[in-house]
Amino acid sequence: MADCLFCGVDLTGRASREHLIPASLGGWLTTDLVCKECNDYFGHTVDAFADSHLLSAVRREVGLESHRRQEGKFFDPHVGGTRRGRVKDDGTIGIVEPAFWYPDGSGVFIEAETRDKALGIAKTIRERKAAEGRSMSFAEVPPAAPASVRMRMHRAEEPRDMSELFHRETAKIAVEYIALVAAPDVARLPALDPIRQFSRDGTGPDMVISTNNVPDKFWLPQTRRLFLRRLPDGTPDHVEQDQTADKLVPADGSPPDPNVVPHWTSFRHQLSLYRGQRDWFQLVLFEWLVASVPLPSGLPIPWGSADALDCLTGETSARRP
Ligand SMILES: [Zn+2]
Numbered sequence: 001m002a003d004c005l006f007c008g009v010d011l012t013g014r015a016s017r018e019h020l021i022p023a024s025l026g027g028w029l030t031t032d033l034v035c036k037e038c039n040d041y042f043g044h045t046v047d048a049f050a051d052s053h054l055l056s057a058v059r060r061e062v063g064l065e066s067h068r069r070q071e072g073k074f075f076d077p078h079v080g081g082t083r084r085g086r087v088k089d090d091g092t093i094g095i096v097e098p099a100f101w102y103p104d105g106s107g108v109f110i111e112a113e114t115r116d117k118a119l120g121i122a123k124t125i126r127e128r129k130a131a132e133g134r135s136m137s138f139a140e141v142p143p144a145a146p147a148s149v150r151m152r153m154h155r156a157e158e159p160r161d162m163s164e165l166f167h168r169e170t171a172k173i174a175v176e177y178i179a180l181v182a183a184p185d186v187a188r189l190p191a192l193d194p195i196r197q198f199s200r201d202g203t204g205p206d207m208v209i210s211t212n213n214v215p216d217k218f219w220l221p222q223t224r225r226l227f228l229r230r231l232p233d234g235t236p237d238h239v240e241q242d243q244t245a246d247k248l249v250p251a252d253g254s255p256p257d258p259n260v261v262p263h264w265t266s267f268r269h270q271l272s273l274y275r276g277q278r279d280w281f282q283l284v285l286f287e288w289l290v291a292s293v294p295l296p297s298g299l300p301i302p303w304g305s306a307d308a309l310d311c312l313t314g315e316t317s318a319r320r321p
Helices: 036-044 046-051 053-061 115-131 158-181 190-201 238-248
Strands: 015-019 030-035 071-076 081-087 093-095 099-101 108-110 149-152 209-212 217-220 225-228 268-275 279-285 289-295 306-310 316-319
Touching: 015 036, 030 036, 030 158, 036 046, 036 190, 046 053, 046 158, 053 217, 053 225, 108 115, 158 190, 158 209, 158 268, 158 279, 158 289, 190 289
Parallel strands: 149 225
Antiparallel strands: 015 030, 071 081, 081 093, 099 108, 209 289, 217 225, 268 279, 268 306, 279 289, 306 316
């Protein structure tokens, strides 16, 4: 009977359906060669990189469900600043607090998810003021252009942590992909133990080379979001980021100039095995996240194998030389 690709346990009665690329990222390739314990372990550890701010935003862009509704600060063109909002399933922003008061007390600005809700709030305020013997009048503000939404990536060590998880995930997928396109026994060869070990617990050399092609700022056209990456050195701060966002996104809500802010419009996953000066497994996620693992030489592998998924159309392809 076959043994688990990662811990070597006999799979009799312990096999499970393991996704190479996590299902939360649209992963379509699976293997039954991983025991349930290892599968659960990967699911609770390295797969967490799919919940990074970056990948959460991209998952929403391509229509993949998110574990949580995203709440954060978003630019409000009425207020001219940021306020709390929540990204809804259709990609629009729901306002967390429905009314806003100008801080200097000169007026009351009411905004709600719908006009009826705003009018309901206005009615409540008017009645309360009337009970105090004061009258208030309200003027409707013309609807704003579709809100340009600026999403911020938060401080903290996320870039480094997520990078490590991404590398371990890539190593895990490399082993599984070799089992899929070559043979399970090729994936079990001791020559692949360092890659296997690194994927399991992060120990041993990190042999994964990632070439992160994601720009520091980009535009997601479907969910209309500007993404500004917070750099690990802590700059720029929130205020600077807001000012940057104001300059990048036109006030009328139209998309930013693609020459200034790249638009992320192609979302393709690809796994491949190829030979150059060395032998490689390469993983591409959503077109812009790329990681490669150098493989030991001499493996009996169908070099040139490749599998791809277009996350927008759902179209898959497989090449087996
Ligand atoms: Zn196992």
